[in-house]
Structures are given as structure tokens and as C-alpha cells.
Amino acid sequence: MDFDDIFVSDSDRTIGHLGLVAGSYDELNIGQIIDNFIPKTGPHHLTHGDIVKAMVINGLGYIERRLYLFPAFFTDISLTRLFNKEITPTQLNDDLLGRTLDAIHAFGETEMFNHIVSECLERDQFAINLVNNDTTNFSVHGNYDSDSNTEEIEITHGHPKDGRxxxxxxxxxxxxxxxxxxxxxxxxxxxxxxxxxxxxxxxxVKKNLNVAEKVIHVADSAFYTEENLQTLGFHTFWISRVPLTISEAESLRKTSESFTSCEDSRYSYYCSSSNYAGVRQTWIVFHSSEQQRKKEKDFDKKVEKELIRAQKSLKHLACKRFACEPDARSAAAEWVSKHPWVIFDTCSIKQVHERLEKKRGRPGKDETLILKYVIEADISLNFTELEKEKSILGRFIIATNDLDLDPETTLNYYKGQSQVEKGFRFLKDKTFRVSDVFLKNTGRIQALAMIMVLCLYVYAVTEYKLRKSLKETNETVPSQTGKPTQKPTLRWIFFLFRRVRELSLRIEGRIVTKVLNLDKTIRKIIRLLGTHHEKYYFT
Incomplete structure (x- = not known):
């Protein structure tokens, strides 16, 4: 029998890693939660939960994601399998997407996300000992008028973290x-x-989290202000980097006290107490040998530039005229205090006589001249000060109001801030296509931001659960280098699924649908993730 007689036309469709995305979406009950709070009101075949599922699949699909390309994304994908109902790509159009984004915005993006997370926490009890907090910004294309609706954010120029x-x-x-x-x-x-x-x-986060254990909030130095610390008071535990713009911090950074080595030999520390903003806290000065080496590379260049700036500044100082010698000496002392990296090799105060009025030519025999004073000086690098500065390049200060934390635990908790930074990199990674903001409606942009974070949520939970299952069962999967690992990235797992497809065949008068290219590793991953994922590949 010819293969064309067996093969069902137009039945070769992609599943790939999208079954993993759909399985996690179902397991987290996201669609049902959305439909409970914003049920569909029209005669549409798809609910808001279905549309959000489509957006999450699209957002984690490695393909361009713009509203007008949305139906095209699904033309080669097994929609019936992923949605458990008959759907055509044309049903996933920009009109339905827009209505869902509008409905999410009307309900409240933060509130909707809170409901999704809360149910997951109640069911799965993810550990929440630390909460990492951060901000970033996203650029948009087009013009946006300010809205009188105070619920809307303002799309406007701000400090760009992408340089645009x-x-x-x-x-x-x-x-x-x-x-x-x-x-x-x-x-x-x-x-x-x-x-x-x-x-x-x-x-x-404090208001929404309902956990009995102690929670510590971690944030970068932008958080560390008198107002913020006083607002949170004594009952919210936090860890933050102390900005060196605080004079007390800059003074402590230069301490000559001896440091204690950490278990991690790259770090050492010195502890001090502080009552900044009226809050009892521990300030820990850490020294990182890695940061020291990195900053030393740029330090010499910085010194060269500073010497050039100081020489230019000294020329301007030499052009100034002073009414008396004490004024000139005071100005010289003030100047060198503002340039601690240089010292005067020579510095003298000279007298000059100037005309009362500026005129060309020599002054007349009986013309009255004014006595002024000028500074004549030569400078060189202050090597003593430079050595001191160089020795503390790798120092930074971390503060916490949890007085029970030891220094090394505090450092490890603060380094966990990389988790939220990793999340922002994920959202801005062009591979995942979830950060291109192109909508012309402020409310929809806010709703789309929730979809972006929801993509990260599905991704992060799936990665966490897979790693947890691998550890609990003592199983491994091959890494990018072929070595066994229990901590694969989900991006790598997605890559392993790239050849998984669905194909329908006519066998003995029946149409049989098969999922192809499920090798041993892929089957193991699916089984480890559980029944919600198995149904998209094994049925």
C-alpha cells in the first residue's frame, strides 16, 4: 500500500514542548481560575482561560508573537490536542485577544495574578522563606496620550535600562x-x-502572602532609604545593599579593622551595628576577591582619567585672582580636598598687579594697580591614597534588620536576588518573544505585562517541579554537554522536544493518531512531570 493512502492529509502537526506548557497550565488550574473571575459574556467558542492559554503557549513557543501574527503561529500546531476541543487558528484572532486583555485589565492584573499564585501556594506549598523584589522597564513604540483615568499607568519617558x-x-x-x-x-x-x-x-507581597514562617524580603540598594525603612518598621524583615552615598556607609567601607574569612574563600567580612533611620540593624562589610580583581582592571584607567581632569581643573584654578593670600591658600586647600587622588608637589601663592580697568598695553607711570594673589602649583598622583582605595575595591555593605542572621547566611540570601534578575532577563530574552510591547492601548499593555509574567510563572514552576522530581527519584537527564544532570534548564528540555510531532494514519479503515519521536529521555521527562503532561503525549 502506498504511504499516501495511509497518511491522512494535513495531519502532520507540531506538538514539540508545547504539551509541557499546556500540561503545566492545566496543572496550575490557571484557565479555571481566570474563567471563575472573568467568565465569557458573548457567544464565543473560547473562554478567556482558553485565550490566555493560547497566549502562554505562544509566548513560550520560540516564535514571533504579535497580535496580527497570532493565528499564523498556530497553523502548524495540534490545537485539538493542546486545548482538548476543536479549535481553528482563525478563532485565535486579535479581536478575541484584545477582548481578553481588556477583561483582565478591567478585573485588575495584579489581583488576577494574586488569585493564580494563591491557589498554587495553597495546593503545592512552595517554600517562601525569601522574597526577592526588583523592578525593570520595557520600551514601547508609538505615541501614548496621558489618560485621565488614575487607574492607568503613564507610558512616558523614564530612565531606560535598555539604553533607548x-x-x-x-x-x-x-x-x-x-x-x-x-x-x-x-x-x-x-x-x-x-x-x-x-x-x-x-x-x-506582605498583604497577599499568608504564610506562618518568617519571610525575609531582599532588594537592591534602591530600596534602602530612611522613608522605606521607617515605613516597614520592625516587623518586616529585609536584606538590602547599603548605598555608599550614605556617609556612614562610605566611612565603614574604608575601615581598617581585620576581616573574617567566609567558608567561601572568595569572601571575607567585618560586622558592625547601625541605627540608620531609627531601625536596629546589622551592617556587614564584605570583601569579594573576584570583584577586587575585576575592578582593579578598570582602576588604573580611572586613575589616568582622574589625573587629566585634575590637571585641567588646576589650570582653571591658576587663572583665578584672589583678594588676599589667606583666600588663595584656602582655595588651594579646598581644591586638593576635592581631588584626593592627587597631591601638590609644589604650591605657592604669588602676587600679581592688575589694572583697575582692563586695557591694552603697558600701565601708565602713575596708574593705580590692584594687588591680587594667584596659585602656582604642580601635582602628582597621591599613591598612598590610591593604594588605600585600591585595597577596598572589592568591598560592599549588606544590611539586615534580622539580627539573628549570621553574615554568611545574609550574603547567600542577598545573592539570591539573582533569581528575580534572572526572571527579568527571561522576559527580555528575544528567544522567548514575550517582551515586544507593541499595543497602542495602555490598559492592554498592563494586561500583557501580566501575560508576560504568567509565561515566566509557568516556566519557573515547571522547571522547579522537574528538578524536584529528578532529585526525589534519583533520576537524571543528559545536559547540553551530554553529562547527566538533575538541574536542567527548562529551555534545554524544550529543545529536546523539538522533533515531537503528531501524525494521523488510516489503519484497517480507522484513523489512528500517533505522537512521533518520543525517545527514552523525553518519555522519562513526561512521566516525571505527571499525568497533566502525559495526556498531551501518551494519548
Whole structure:
């Protein structure tokens, strides 16, 4: 029998890793939660939960994601399998997407995400000992008028973290647990202060989290202000980097006290106490040998530039005229105090006589001249000060109001801040195509931000659960280098599924649908993730 007689036309469709995405979406009950709070009101075949599922699949599908390309994304995909109902690509159009984004915005993006996370926490009890908080911003294309609706954020120019000063933007605040799983999202206007945004995020996380254990909030130095510390008070535990703009911190960084080595030989520390902002806290000065080496490479170049700047500044000083010698000496002392990396090799005060009025030519025999004083000086590098500065390049200060934490635990907790930073890199990674903001409606942009974080949520939970299952069963999967690992990235797992497809065949008068290219590793991964994922590949 010819293969064309067996093969069902137009039945060769992609499943790939999208069954993993769909399985996690179902397991987390996201669609049902969305439909409970924003049920469909029209005669549409698809619910808002279905549309959000489509957006998450699309967002984690490695393909261009723009609303007008949305139906095209699904033309080669097994929609019936992924949605458990008959769907055509044309049903997934920009009109339905827009209505769903509008419905999410009307309900509240943060509130909707909170409901999704809360149910997951109640069911799965993910550990939440640490909450990492941070903000970033996303650029948008097009013009956006300010809206009188105070519920809307303002798409406006702000400090760009992508270097695009020409584009307007909005800010996104996010909190994750220690495994990088998002717990909260909040959109802000493009020019929102990080200091205020971080306080709002921490305050909302405190309100929404219902856990009995102690929770410590971690944030970068933008959080560390008198107002923020006083607002949170004594009953919210936090860890933050102390900005060196605080004079007390800069003074402590230069301490000559001896440091204690950490278990991690790259670090050493010195502990001090502080009552900054009226809050009892521990300040720990850490020295990182790795940071020291990195910063030393740039230090010599920085010194060269500073010497050139100082020489130019000295020329301007030499042009100034002073009414008396004490004024000149005072100006010289002030100048050198502002340039601690240089010293005067020579410095003298000279007298000059000048005309009362500036005229050309020699002064007349009886013309009255004014006595002025000028500074004549030569400078060189202050090697003593430079050596001191160089020796502390790898120092930074971490503060916490949890007085029970030891220094090394505090450092490890702070380094966990990389989890939320990793999440932002994920959202901006062009591979996943979830960060291109192209909508012309502010409310839809806010709703799309929730979809972006929801993609990260599904990704992070799936990765966490797979790693947990691998560890509990003492199983491994091959890494990119072919070595066994229990900590694969989900991106790598997605890559392993790239050849998985669905094909329908006519066998003895019946149409049989097969899932192809399920090798041993892929089958193991599916079984480890559980029944919600198995149904997309084994049935």
C-alpha cells in the first residue's frame, strides 16, 4: 500500500514542548481560575482561560508573537490536542485577544495574578522563606496620550535600562521566591521611582502572602532609604545593599579593622551595628576577591582619567585672582580636598598687579594697580591614597534588620536576588518573544505585562517541579554537554522536544493518531512531570 493512502492529509502537526506548557497550565488550574473571575459574556467558542492559554503557549513557543501574527503561529500546531476541543487558528484572532486583555485589565492584573499564585501556594506549598523584589522597564513604540483615568499607568519617558532614551516605556515590578517563581507583579508608569516602586511591591507581597514562617524580603540598594525603612518598621524583615552615598556607609567601607574569612574563600567580612533611620540593624562589610580583581582592571584607567581632569581643573584654578593670600591658600586647600587622588608637589601663592580697568598695553607711570594673589602649583598622583582605595575595591555593605542572621547566611540570601534578575532577563530574552510591547492601548499593555509574567510563572514552576522530581527519584537527564544532570534548564528540555510531532494514519479503515519521536529521555521527562503532561503525549 502506498504511504499516501495511509497518511491522512494535513495531519502532520507540531506538538514539540508545547504539551509541557499546556500540561503545566492545566496543572496550575490557571484557565479555571481566570474563567471563575472573568467568565465569557458573548457567544464565543473560547473562554478567556482558553485565550490566555493560547497566549502562554505562544509566548513560550520560540516564535514571533504579535497580535496580527497570532493565528499564523498556530497553523502548524495540534490545537485539538493542546486545548482538548476543536479549535481553528482563525478563532485565535486579535479581536478575541484584545477582548481578553481588556477583561483582565478591567478585573485588575495584579489581583488576577494574586488569585493564580494563591491557589498554587495553597495546593503545592512552595517554600517562601525569601522574597526577592526588583523592578525593570520595557520600551514601547508609538505615541501614548496621558489618560485621565488614575487607574492607568503613564507610558512616558523614564530612565531606560535598555539604553533607548528615545522610546517611551512602562515599569514592571516583580517579586519571586527563592526558586525564581513569581509571587507578584505590578505595573508602574515609565518614570516611577524605583524607591517607591520597591516599597509598594514589598507592602503588597506582605498583604497577599499568608504564610506562618518568617519571610525575609531582599532588594537592591534602591530600596534602602530612611522613608522605606521607617515605613516597614520592625516587623518586616529585609536584606538590602547599603548605598555608599550614605556617609556612614562610605566611612565603614574604608575601615581598617581585620576581616573574617567566609567558608567561601572568595569572601571575607567585618560586622558592625547601625541605627540608620531609627531601625536596629546589622551592617556587614564584605570583601569579594573576584570583584577586587575585576575592578582593579578598570582602576588604573580611572586613575589616568582622574589625573587629566585634575590637571585641567588646576589650570582653571591658576587663572583665578584672589583678594588676599589667606583666600588663595584656602582655595588651594579646598581644591586638593576635592581631588584626593592627587597631591601638590609644589604650591605657592604669588602676587600679581592688575589694572583697575582692563586695557591694552603697558600701565601708565602713575596708574593705580590692584594687588591680587594667584596659585602656582604642580601635582602628582597621591599613591598612598590610591593604594588605600585600591585595597577596598572589592568591598560592599549588606544590611539586615534580622539580627539573628549570621553574615554568611545574609550574603547567600542577598545573592539570591539573582533569581528575580534572572526572571527579568527571561522576559527580555528575544528567544522567548514575550517582551515586544507593541499595543497602542495602555490598559492592554498592563494586561500583557501580566501575560508576560504568567509565561515566566509557568516556566519557573515547571522547571522547579522537574528538578524536584529528578532529585526525589534519583533520576537524571543528559545536559547540553551530554553529562547527566538533575538541574536542567527548562529551555534545554524544550529543545529536546523539538522533533515531537503528531501524525494521523488510516489503519484497517480507522484513523489512528500517533505522537512521533518520543525517545527514552523525553518519555522519562513526561512521566516525571505527571499525568497533566502525559495526556498531551501518551494519548
Amino acid at each position: 532614551w528615545d522610546l517611551k516605556r512602562f515599569a514592571l515590578g516583580m517579586a519571586t521566591n527563592q526558586h525564581g517563581i513569581p509571587l507578584l507583579l505590578q505595573t508602574f508608569s515609565g518614570n516611577e521611582s524605583d524607591k517607591k516602586a520597591l516599597l509598594e511591591i514589598i507592602t503588597k
